[in-house]
Amino acid sequence: MSSYRIQGATGEWEVVIGLEVHAQVVSNAKLFSGAATAFGAEPNTQVSLVDAAMPGMLPVPNRECIRQAVRTGLAINAQINRWSRFDRKNYFYADLPQGYQISQLYHPLVGEGSLAIEADEKAGIAQDKQIGIERIHVEQDAGKLMHDQHPTRSYVDLNRSGVALMEIVSRPDMRSPAEAGAYLRKLRAILRYVGSCDGNMEEGSMRADVNVSVRKPGDEFGTRTETKNVNSVRFVMQAIEYEAQRQVDVLESGGRIVQETRLFNPDSGTTRSMRSKEDAHDYRYFPDPDLLPLELDEAFIEDCRASLPELPDAKRRRYQEELGLSAYNAEVLTAEAETARWFEALLTEGARIQKKGEAQVAKASANWLLSELYGALHRLGKTLEDSPVSPERGAELLALVADGTISGSIAKQVFEIMLETGDAPASIVEARGLKQTTDTGAIEAVVAKVLADNADKVEQYKGGKEALFGFFVGQTMKAMQGKANPQIVNELLKKALG
Secondary structure (H helix, E strand, O other): OOOOOEEEOOEEEEEEEEEEEEEEOOOOEOOOOOOEOOOOOOOOOOOOOOOOOOOOOOOOOOHHHHHHHHHHHHHOOOOEOOEEOOEEEEOOOOOOOOOEEEEOOOOOOEOOEEEEEOOEOOOOEOOOEEEEEEEEEEEEOOOEEEEEEEOOEEEEEOOOOOOEEEEEEEOOOEOOHHHHHHHHHHHHHHHHHHOOOOOOOOOOOEEEEEEEEEEOOOOOOOOOEEEEEEOOHHHHHHHHHHHHHHHHHHHHOOOOOOOEEEEEEOOOOEEEEEEEOOOHHHHOOEEOOOOOOEEOOHHHHHHHHHOOOOOHHHHHHHHHHOOOOOHHHHHHHHOOHHHHHHHHHHHHHHHHHHOOOHHHHHHHHHHHHHHHHHHHHHHHOOOHHHOOOOHHHHHHHHHHHHOOOOOHHHHHHHHHHHHHHOOOHHHHHHHOOOOOEOOHHHHHHHHHHHHHHOHHHHHHHHOOOHHHHHHHHHHHHHHOOOOEOHHHHHHHHHHHOO
């Protein structure tokens, strides 16, 4: 159980959280029309006659959007409903020309599923937990109103009107902001692995409605509020913290919570009331008469299942069990689909060049990616997607270290040059004379000089101060500009020191 509690004047309060995530489906066309869906297009340049609700225009379901929703359902082990239906949700928005939204209320495409979040003591998640998912239904998005272009007018952009959304509705199973954050991050990772949504919350292609209520532990659920369209994991967690505390303050002062829709202000970290929360009957739902029910056959569902990639949890287990990676490295490498793809390209190329199994090159590859490459990209303000060094070049660099051509310290120098020039590591090593020295005679001479120059420390070492051995190694490597083979240096020093 979560230990997250809000301390009030009358004792502890528990927060109850459910999330409704709107995820824009990756598709070249909208849910019921052939209009394009590219982000950032000029206003009203991606609007068909169907999107504009011109008389006589009839919607036609986009098979790819349905396929993506089914694939998402399969990825969370959800029930796929062979028979589903579209409904009309009637309300007036200026950016929804039809005057209604085509959605699914009574018979959604995807039924119950679940998503696992992992224990994280630092974040306050005491144990692994399954978060129930009630449904995934498919619906069309509304357009966008712009109020800042003219002091007395609002403008409407219908580019987004009709874009396919998956609404992924969780059960009220989360009990802390940390659990909600972990759930949202995990869900976004799965969507990205599957390729059904790009998960870009900054661009609005994934956003969450946050349902929050509070109660005394063990009591019935309290009245919930819904904070709409929160577009980052951090903001979702902030909205929960603020809203839970606000509700506790209201209840402890003798007030009551009103079921309502609220908005989150990211600048102040607060929520404010927008309108009273409507119930389903307020929208006058009824089956859409222009659309036949969706009937899926087993062949379609199995095709969707066969198209799924290896998902984050399975990949993480494989990295630990088959590649021997630590739990931490496996977690970081699988958290994002792009990271996992980059690592596997690095791994495959490394195994090919070194003529070894992937498990034999996995640890060095993981450590280099998570320390050297990530550190450099952070410093440069770049991501893996625009990395100046490709997985193939990274594998070549690691191979030069593995076969003894260069030392680990020289590899760091070569890597910095690769970042600046984009040159191949072997070319850099050859052009700059950075090959590792394995000439035992040359190394022996340097070892002798280092020991002669530090006779006092030699006596201390022989007197039992064995930690000085690292000093001698460092001085030898420094004298040879990092080009000496470390293994040979260690052997010759041990021999010389008796």
